[in-house]
Amino acid sequence: MRTRSVPAKPPTSEVLLSVQDLHTTFKTDEGDVRAVDGVSFDIRRGEVFAVVGESGSGKSVTSLTVMGLVPTPPASVEAKGIFWKGENLLESSGERMRKVRGKEIAMIFQDPLTALNPTHTVGRQIGEMVRLHEGASKKEARETAVEMLKLVGIPRPEKRVDMHPHEFSGGMRQRAMIAMAIACKPDLLIADEPTTALDVTVQAQVLEVLLSIKDEIDSAIMLITHDLGVVAGMADRVMVMYAGRSVELGTVHEIFYETRHPYTLSLLASLPRLDQEDDEPLVPIKGSPPSLLRLPSGCNFNPRCAFAKDLCREDDPALRVVHGDAHCSACHYAENLAGVGVEAIREAGDLEPVET
Amino acid sequence: MPSYIIRRLLLLIPTVFVALSFLFFLFFLLPGDPVDLIVGGADRTVDPGVIARARARYGLDDPILVQFKDYWLRTLRWDLGESFLNGRSVNELLGERAVNSARLSVWAIIIEIIVGITVGLISAIKRYSIADKLTTIGTAAAAAVPVFVLGFVFQYLFAVYPNQHNWPEWARLRTSRLGPDEWFLFFIPQGEQWRYLILPALTLACVSTALAARMMRGSMLEVLQADYMRTARSKGLTERAIVVRHGLRNALIPVVTLIGLDFGTVIGAAVLTETVFSWPGLGFTIADAVGDRDLPVILGLTLVVVIVYALVNLLVDISYAWFDPRIRLGERGKS
Amino acid sequence: MTVIEPTGPSAATSAEPGVLQLGEAKPLRTEVWRRFRKNKLAVAGLIFLMLVILAAIFADLIAPYGFTDRPLPRTYRAGPSGAHWFGTDAIGRDLFSRIVYGARVSLKVGILATSLSLTIGILLGAVAGYFGGWLDTLAMRLTDVFLAIPYIILAVAIATLFGRSENSIIIVLGLTGWLAIVRIVRATFLSLKQLEYVEAARALGFGRWRIITRHVLPNALQPIIVYGTISVGTAILAEAALSFLGVGPQDPTPAWGLMVAQGKGDLVSASHLLFFPGAAIFLTVLAFVLVGDGLRDALDPKMR
Numbered sequence: 001m002r003t004r005s006v007p008a009k010p011p012t013s014e015v016l017l018s019v020q021d022l023h024t025t026f027k028t029d030e031g032d033v034r035a036v037d038g039v040s041f042d043i044r045r046g047e048v049f050a051v052v053g054e055s056g057s058g059k060s061v062t063s064l065t066v067m068g069l070v071p072t073p074p075a076s077v078e079a080k081g082i083f084w085k086g087e088n089l090l091e092s093s094g095e096r097m098r099k100v101r102g103k104e105i106a107m108i109f110q111d112p113l114t115a116l117n118p119t120h121t122v123g124r125q126i127g128e129m130v131r132l133h134e135g136a137s138k139k140e141a142r143e144t145a146v147e148m149l150k151l152v153g154i155p156r157p158e159k160r161v162d163m164h165p166h167e168f169s170g171g172m173r174q175r176a177m178i179a180m181a182i183a184c185k186p187d188l189l190i191a192d193e194p195t196t197a198l199d200v201t202v203q204a205q206v207l208e209v210l211l212s213i214k215d216e217i218d219s220a221i222m223l224i225t226h227d228l229g230v231v232a233g234m235a236d237r238v239m240v241m242y243a244g245r246s247v248e249l250g251t252v253h254e255i256f257y258e259t260r261h262p263y264t265l266s267l268l269a270s271l272p273r274l275d276q277e278d279d280e281p282l283v284p285i286k287g288s289p290p291s292l293l294r295l296p297s298g299c300n301f302n303p304r305c306a307f308a309k310d311l312c313r314e315d316d317p318a319l320r321v322v323h324g325d326a327h328c329s330a331c332h333y334a335e336n337l338a339g340v341g342v343e344a345i346r347e348a349g350d351l352e353p354v355e356t
Numbered sequence: 357m358p359s360y361i362i363r364r365l366l367l368l369i370p371t372v373f374v375a376l377s378f379l380f381f382l383f384f385l386l387p388g389d390p391v392d393l394i395v396g397g398a399d400r401t402v403d404p405g406v407i408a409r410a411r412a413r414y415g416l417d418d419p420i421l422v423q424f425k426d427y428w429l430r431t432l433r434w435d436l437g438e439s440f441l442n443g444r445s446v447n448e449l450l451g452e453r454a455v456n457s458a459r460l461s462v463w464a465i466i467i468e469i470i471v472g473i474t475v476g477l478i479s480a481i482k483r484y485s486i487a488d489k490l491t492t493i494g495t496a497a498a499a500a501v502p503v504f505v506l507g508f509v510f511q512y513l514f515a516v517y518p519n520q521h522n523w524p525e526w527a528r529l530r531t532s533r534l535g536p537d538e539w540f541l542f543f544i545p546q547g548e549q550w551r552y553l554i555l556p557a558l559t560l561a562c563v564s565t566a567l568a569a570r571m572m573r574g575s576m577l578e579v580l581q582a583d584y585m586r587t588a589r590s591k592g593l594t595e596r597a598i599v600v601r602h603g604l605r606n607a608l609i610p611v612v613t614l615i616g617l618d619f620g621t622v623i624g625a626a627v628l629t630e631t632v633f634s635w636p637g638l639g640f641t642i643a644d645a646v647g648d649r650d651l652p653v654i655l656g657l658t659l660v661v662v663i664v665y666a667l668v669n670l671l672v673d674i675s676y677a678w679f680d681p682r683i684r685l686g687e688r689g690k691s
Numbered sequence: 692m693t694v695i696e697p698t699g700p701s702a703a704t705s706a707e708p709g710v711l712q713l714g715e716a717k718p719l720r721t722e723v724w725r726r727f728r729k730n731k732l733a734v735a736g737l738i739f740l741m742l743v744i745l746a747a748i749f750a751d752l753i754a755p756y757g758f759t760d761r762p763l764p765r766t767y768r769a770g771p772s773g774a775h776w777f778g779t780d781a782i783g784r785d786l787f788s789r790i791v792y793g794a795r796v797s798l799k800v801g802i803l804a805t806s807l808s809l810t811i812g813i814l815l816g817a818v819a820g821y822f823g824g825w826l827d828t829l830a831m832r833l834t835d836v837f838l839a840i841p842y843i844i845l846a847v848a849i850a851t852l853f854g855r856s857e858n859s860i861i862i863v864l865g866l867t868g869w870l871a872i873v874r875i876v877r878a879t880f881l882s883l884k885q886l887e888y889v890e891a892a893r894a895l896g897f898g899r900w901r902i903i904t905r906h907v908l909p910n911a912l913q914p915i916i917v918y919g920t921i922s923v924g925t926a927i928l929a930e931a932a933l934s935f936l937g938v939g940p941q942d943p944t945p946a947w948g949l950m951v952a953q954g955k956g957d958l959v960s961a962s963h964l965l966f967f968p969g970a971a972i973f974l975t976v977l978a979f980v981l982v983g984d985g986l987r988d989a990l991d992p993k994m995r
Contacts, residue, residue, distance in 0.1 A: 069589055101592035114583035118682055119605045129591055164681045180591075367835075374836045493732065496984065500924065500977035502931050505951060505969035508958060516959050627843050628932055642843070643936060662840065669838075
């Protein structure tokens with residue numbers, strides 16, 4: 001697990017984003033898909049808030065819903081509220097949302113090759129941000145673009161500014177996208193799987209960039225990923241999602257060392273470690289995530305849970321505080337997991353470990 | 357970029373050469389004496405003087421390779437020969453007729469671009485709306501209608517019917533022949549000219565416009581689903597800005613190619629349209645010449661058509677590169 | 692005339708995570724059919740096509756007269772009536788019967804011509820796209836040459852060589868129709884070649900031919916099917932145009948295009964001679980286009 005190479009600024013306690021009981025449902029021919037099913041969390045100024053989960057867990061949809069980027073004919077959004085600096089975004093006009101997007105909340109997408117417009121220069125795409133939100137002139141916009149490229153560590157930014165996305169390598173492209181997102185110094189940066197499409201070595205660089213940017217412009221980061229290694233190195237607080245729900249929420253220390261949910265534990269157990277014995281088998285989580293059209297009865301995770309009991313199959317557990325001030329879990333037996341480490345998963349009879 | 361253009365221009369030459377040689381051999385290798393072709397199958401007798409002149413002029417009794425060599429030597433001097441039918445110089449004929457075709461085609465293409473792209477764009481943006489459904493049916497219909505039938509329909513609606521019901525002069529459109537041949541700045545019809553121009557132009561434009569609209573719609577729909585559109589939205593741009601600034605340029609890329617390729621369709625349709633409306637252009641002339649087996653005219657006019665078509669394609673390819681920076685050839689490398 | 696269906700700018704969309712996970716996979720064919728059925732226009736087109744095909748097959752049963760019969764009482768250029776639903780032509784033949792028999796001509800030419808151009812196009816496109824190199828360049832130059840020649844001229848030449856008949860038209864259309872399909876197939880092969888599963892197949896030692904037929908071709912099928920369907924329509928359109936110009940089958944063959952040409956002089960007095968065959972061409976081609984469109988929408992995995 002990585003540790004930070006730069007000492008972080010401690011997060012303040014000012015709450016920027018407060019999502020309360022969010023439901024995003026998609027109407028399809030086969031039925032309603034509850035992609036986000038009652039998720040609540042807060043993000044504070046300056047913190048790195050990680051959202052972890054497998055594909056289909058609803059983590060991306062959550063962020064897209066916050067930004068208002070989910071088209072509402074096929075989808076419907078319901079919540080107690082999505083509060084941005086106190087203002088409920090769900091009740092905002094289209095015009096207000098457009099002002100928020102890019103200027104106060106900006107987003108970085110997974111695949112920079114398809115997420116950037118292939119026919120516009122990088123400089124133009126970055127400059128577009130300041131021209132739109134700050135009324136900058138063409139000249140000023142270009143200067144800002146060069147500045148941003150420098151900030152994210154792209155060499156020879158004055159030349160790069162006039163190039164097109166396909167002329168950049170993968171890591172550079174992602175940095176360019178970051179440069180674009182921070183051009184207006186947003187208060188919250190949502191990074192949706194920013195390193196998934198990149199080589200491992202480049203991943204590290206991009207994450208470094210994100211961290212230094214965060215301090216530079218004093219913004220919070222909502223980091224969406226399935227990679228626990230990334231989470232360990234970067235996050236302050238973590239929310240684990242499964243099948244559209246949030247199953248555990250806490251500080252990064254609590255999640256990794258005081259785990260209180262079987263799913264999180266299984267995720268940790270499945271990570272291969274450098275200090276493993278050679279003949280120690282890998283331990284995947286058996287089964288696969290459920291179809292969001294046919295969720296299991298009771299707890300969503302129970303078919304794959306190493307510790308499932310009868311209650312789990314009957315009753316849907318709610319998210320509640322189980323440890324410390326704000327460490328929450330959605331498990332009936334969360335308290336029983338105190339002191340339980342990943343070895344328990346490995347030794348649990350139900351699992352079929354994979355021989356390496 | 358310049359090297360690309362030069363390369364393409366050079367490529368033009370062998371293409372034209374091969375195409376025309378192919379035709380040459382096709383026609384001259386046809387069974388029988390070319391002169392018999394003129395006489396046989398036509399319902400009229402040809403002046404023996406014309407036959408004799410043709411024989412001498414074209415060396416029709418020489419071996420085929422000699423004829424081939426002679427043909428190309430003549431053509432390179434731009435001596436396209438004379439019509440078998442009436443002895444007129446092909447060059448002269450060409451000059452006259454090409455101009456008429458050019459005017460008609462230009463207007464048809466203008467209509468195709470403006471109407472086709474706009475319609476396609478709107479129906480893509482307002483997908484599933486009534487406008488979209490109407491457009492889908494409309495463009496499918498317009499693409500399916502035979503050009504010549506459409507021409508006749510127009511003729512009926514705008515000439516025959518008004519005639520039979522004695523409409524006033526100002527309400528009638530013309531459906532036959534060129535008209536007063538009055539033009540402003542070469543392309544803009546003056547006076548009564550537009551009455552003669554409008555129906556043939558619409559007929560000619562019909563199929564291509566439909567295809568352009570469908571292409572535009574398909575392309576735009578794909579673009580609208582692209583990731584970079586979502587990125588643009590996440591920046592806070594208005595829908596309009598997103599569509600116009602980000603979507604349009606990407607969507608136009610394949611449409612531009614289509615318009616170029618489509619030029620071939622326009623040529624084919626031009627033959628039919630000009631025949632229906634008796635518009636004295638290249639298409640009309642070729643169609644007649646083909647019926648009369650007037651070889652020098654056929655070959656000469658085809659040469660011009662082939663060259664123009666190849667040039668148009670080149671233009672399209674160049675503009676394609678301008679639209680899509682991804683294919684700009686080998687100017688800058690990656691980092 | 693060729694229809695080129697859009698492939699659009701290649702903007703791949705990354706999967707929207709967490710949105711949809713279906714249970715068991717349904718067989719592709721029923722899924723495609725289900726989606727096709729929802730498109731009312733396409734279904735209408737399909738029904739009309741069925742009618743045309745039935746007319747072609749059962750012409751002898753459906754048409755009240757033969758297409759060369761000149762039934763008594765002899766009427767010339769008569770309008771539609773109880774005895775002759777579509778009227779009679781210049782030499783007294785029943786127009787309705789001729790149009791019904793004409794379906795045979797059109798379908799025969801359309802289907803055969805398209806088969807020919809598909810065969811040439813797929814072979815050429817596959818070779819060019821998969822093997823690349825000089826084969827590719829050669830194929831492309833060949834395409835350019837053929838593109839440069841207006842198909843009308845070619846049609847005349849071939850018609851003169853082989854006589855003016857349906858077969859000449861089939862050859863001409865087959866020889867000119869492959870142009871668009873080559874590009875589509877070549878582009879598909881070019882992009883598919885790069886895909887990982889092709890590399891995987893090669894790594895496993897599968898021979899090249901097997902890779903092409905088992906792995907690459909099935910994915911190239913979608914545009915081919917769509918294009919092929921629409922192409923039958925455009926072939927019929929082209930055949931009508933060539934018949935109209937006098938280069939196709941001659942009298943008494945009831946080619947729809949020829950009938951339009953024969954009716955040309957009667958625009959003023961007996962326009963039905965023009966418009967009934969014209970409508971037949973139009974509706975048939977339209978049906979093919981609608982079905983092709985419907986197929987495209989139904990086969991496209993991205994459309995929802």
